[in-house]
Amino acid sequence: MFDNPIFIPGPTNVPERVRRAMNVPMEDQRSPNFPKLTLPIFEDLKRVFKTETGKVFLYPGSGTGAWEAAVTNTLSPGDKVLISRFGQFSHLWGDLLVRHGMDVIALDVEWGEGVPLEDYARILNEDSNHEIKGVFACQNETATGVTSDIAGVRKALDDAGHPAMLYVDGVSSIGSIDFRMDEWGVDLAVSGSQKGFMMPTGLAVLGVSQKAIEASESATCNRCFFSFDDMIKTNKDGYFPYTPATTLLYGLRESLDMIFEEGLENVFARHHRMAEGVRRAVIDGWGLKLAATEPKWYSDTVSAIYVPEGFDAVAVLRIAYERYGLSYGAGLSKVAGKVFRIGHLGRISEIQLLGGIAGAEMAMRDIGIDVQAGSGVAAASEYYRQTAAPIAIAAE
């Protein structure tokens, strides 16, 4: 198998710098020097989450772990919560809420759309007794490539004068798409190491507001591994309540350095540009449809692409993998067999993406889908060429 990049929406391609940074011997996580590694990481994570007043916790775990940490620390069994479901991951978060005993109001939205702001506004307005304790929103639904308007959710809460906490799944957005924890009044911000942080899987990353920390003092869900209290007590001195995933902390140090060297806003702009090229390939080049039904939902980290009626997206994936050594994201649950997904987040270049677009073209043509050879690459590459950083090009 050749060393092709992967085009799944996470884990993303780990930069060589980060891989080298993680190749370290083990050390004592209780040593006097350990906080020199950890304390600056905690501060820099706050810059990525755009919070000055909150905290960011790191657990050995996955995004699912961060979901669970957010819920079990701040809510009590029987609490009423509001969530909307429009893809595999918003569904799974809703399922986790049920399993932890919450009284869940789940709004089922067409897959391809995002958080229904008017419905949220209406329900929050009607909830004059403030029975709803938590409002849940998936900023970027990885299954469909849909980005929702979190500022809009905050506005719905504020307009209703509603005190519920705001929980945001930013697993496939934070570090790639603008996220403003303080400005949007996000109380729990869920992320993981394997997306915008350009790291291997293994770290759950959770932003927590002061309001959430206060809520944790009276919330009665049982928890221990994910306890905020234990984290707060030990993190303040640069330590952890149990052995942390040390190699990943070194990788995170390096990936944070890369993010700030490039500039966080530049990282977002790059993600937008990479994504827009892929969308040009899909829509203008291939004449296919994205799962995201309208431009306002387009995700800058992942595009879910419908294969034409009568074709099986699983066959595209299988051929791409077996014949060309390429991994795209599969369609999950309701859209299994209908879509395949191109991840364009983390450290990925236009040149790598053009290879991925070309591979998708080949696999689609192999099963008889009528896309023109080179059409996606042409559409994307023209866009990339037009938007590349200007440098002097000799006329002759």
Add this chain to the structure above:
Amino acid sequence: MFDNPIFIPGPTNVPERVRRAMNVPMEDQRSPNFPKLTLPIFEDLKRVFKTETGKVFLYPGSGTGAWEAAVTNTLSPGDKVLISRFGQFSHLWGDLLVRHGMDVIALDVEWGEGVPLEDYARILNEDSNHEIKGVFACQNETATGVTSDIAGVRKALDDAGHPAMLYVDGVSSIGSIDFRMDEWGVDLAVSGSQKGFMMPTGLAVLGVSQKAIEASESATCNRCFFSFDDMIKTNKDGYFPYTPATTLLYGLRESLDMIFEEGLENVFARHHRMAEGVRRAVIDGWGLKLAATEPKWYSDTVSAIYVPEGFDAVAVLRIAYERYGLSYGAGLSKVAGKVFRIGHLGRISEIQLLGGIAGAEMAMRDIGIDVQAGSGVAAASEYYRQTAAPIAIAAE
């Protein structure tokens, strides 16, 4: 800082082979090839746990995560459980039980001793209504270097005809000290990646019996991230309920290969030999006392060493770290300042250990402790020499 090995009782020194094995690019954890990595790992872990009928689950997490997984999947709030506490880690597990709402019978035992078999036998015999649902035992208390007799706990259960499940913390024993999940009827066997598995921190490893799986079907503790049910459904095909820590899986593949190339029983014998050398240094060389009060409690993975009355073990640790670049384990909680610990588990050689023993001698002498220079090294090295594999040595 020189590249000294660490002498803490985990994380242990990661062998070069394992470090190289983990330096891999990310891949699709849903690809058709992924089970070729994972399914043999599941089988080989069962060989390490010595179970044919049980399963071994891997979570992104730590030992604490595996503790929580064991408890929340198999018990219900209010269940009566029996635990004995004789060190930081058995205390913390007991604390976790309280936090998850269990009705905990906690037997406080002198630190330096292990599971009190007679007390367990008596309590289990008296519990004729079988109200106790879980019996908890720490096979190796890392804080004091005490190994308990798990076969003895099983015998106490059997003699009483008691059906409670048996929960064993084997974090710092499994893969280093003999552990027999099936033979001893262990239902939940807790471990982590960073001890006998010679890996970085980041994986919770949990052995689960069929009886435990059946119990999980009616246990009512809320859980999602650690759910056995989700693991069983996805593991059977070589996948996971959420993104696994892929790099660590590659490291685990390599470390399992190393364990089986050496032979599991040889690994145990090597640990015993390394440990015995350290004990000779402590007792015969330095004339100091181990925290373990009797030879039957001696741990083959970690030795906790009392500094003489009037001296501060923290000073030994500080000097060792700052002056000689050495990390030993600190005394925790009740024995803070009184003991320091030498970890001798995972991939560590007699030569490395002799360096660690020499460094401890120097640091102790630096603060005025009356140990003779070279005395520990002499006692340990004579033992290592006598027990080294026989090879031809020229007479002249």
